Amino acid sequence: MQKIAVLDYGMGNLHSAVSALQQVAPDEEIALASTPAQAQGADRLLVPGVGAIRDCMAGFVETGFEPLLRDAIDAGLPILGVCVGMQIMMRRSEENDGVDCLDIFPQPVKFFGDDLRETEAVGACGSRLKVPHMGWNRVEQTREHPLWAGIENGSRFYFVHSYYVPADDNDQVAGRTDYGVPLAAAVARENIFATQFHPEKSADAGLQLLKNFVGWSGRA
Template identity: 70%
Template sequence: MQKIVVLDYGMGNLHSVASALQKVAPADEVVLATTPEQAEGADRLIVPGVGAIRDCMEGFIRPGFVPLLNRCVESGMPILGICVGMQIMMASSEENGGVDCLGIFPQPAKFFGKDLYENGQHLKVPHMGWNRVQQAIDHPMWRNIENGSRFYFVHSYYVPAEDNEAVAGITDYGVQFAAAVTHNNIFATQFHPEKSADAGMQLLKNFVDWNGAA
């Protein structure tokens, strides 16, 4: 039995993530950890997140999750970031007037802008709803997921796909952006797999089976 830890730092409803994990890994233990001590003995780590980046960073730093995450990165433990959980791993975000993030990935998170157009049509921000993800690389986390599958997004800030060696998946919404990034034992998605029907459940199942290697 594996211990799958979902970090709870007060940002977003984590029960949908935990519920989805319990469906794809019924024999494993799923723990919502509010302290690093509760994450002790983890085999896998999930960093979710919904909300403003400044609040997310404060909520993540306060309980001591930064040293925990760094130890997990260094140990090779499989790590999954979801939505703002992906963005806090970036170098910075334009949200809240500019916020320094964890810098695990060197890219920034940028604002889509108010005047966003595609094919002459004005696009609403936040980007909310289903969109196709083109797999940029062959990766175990994409196993049994058809290229171009639709996933569910809710976000106003994006990580650029251009000149981004970490990109694992790409989506278009007025601009090409990173739907997923990866480096070594980290895989992070801008979309919400727990809200993305069969493709999302398959990605979570792949995470449960992933050994942390590309």
Template identity: 60%
Template sequence: MKTLAIIDYGMGNLHSVSKAVELVAPDTRVLVTSDPAQIREADRVILPGVGAIRDCMAEILRLGVDDLVREVSADRPLLGICVGMQALMSRSEENGWVDCINLFPSEVRFFGNHLKEGDVRLKVPHMGWNEVYQTTDHPVWHNIPDGDRFYFVHSYYAEAEGNPDIAGRTHYGIDIAAAVARDNIFAVQFHPEKSHRAGLQLLKNFVQWTGA
């Protein structure tokens, strides 16, 4: 039986992610764990995240999750979700700029207090369903129509413009990176575990993906 480890560093939406993976991959053993040995032994790894990046990175660094993520993503698939994706970037503007794990060169930016679409002022945080347009042909997009909708909750975003690793984009006042991919890593700003059919298909695809 294959094993998937969801990294528990105290800052993730762990229960809903694990239940969603169990639903789409009943033949996979799903572990929610902070044990480095269990994470190293897993065939696939998920890095979730919710809350402020300062608090997430403090726990990631305290527990050595940064080095662990670098290690395991070198030879097996890793999925970052929401702040878990942001933590993989170089740094975040949130909390007065916070250094992140730096597996992707992009920076994470604040939408701003006066975000507009034409003359309409947009609410921040961005919360709700948005169309995601795939910018690369990746196995994790299998059987997901281009422009399908996913559920977002965030005030900060990775830039789409000039992003060498962008795998999917969405638009909320500006174009943002909805997904990034490099080697064995696929990471998403949205919450697949809250995105119904499309999100479950993405998780199923990740479990079946063998990596780069």
């Protein structure tokens, strides 16, 4: 039996993530960890998150999860970030007048803007888009990765966010979608895979991604 720690740093209801992991990995220990001690001995980490980036960063640092995460990266443990759990791994966010993040990935986190418009990739070009972005989007898999196994390219995943990571042309962007601007739906490097979408709310494709995470060695 392996231990999968879901890091609880006070940002949002985590029970849907725990429940989804229990569904795809009924024989594993799913630990909701609110302290580093409760996450000790974990074989893999899930870093979720919802809410404002300043509060998320403060909660993550104050609970002592930053050194835990960095040690897990150095040790090669498989790590999955979800939504704001992905954004806190970036260099800096425009939210809350600018907040420094963990700088694990070099990309910034940007605001969609108050006048976001559809592009041809989304639908009727020029129509105004709502912010936050809430709903299902097709995700293009831009590089091969074990967490995409068994998931058809172009599958739909569920998004809820007002800020995004630009889909720059680099090998760390593992998936992309478009909501007025091209954005990174997933990023990956070494033993980290992180998604802007919520796999636990993304039906069969999301459950398959979580199942892949449970079986992932941490190597791309």
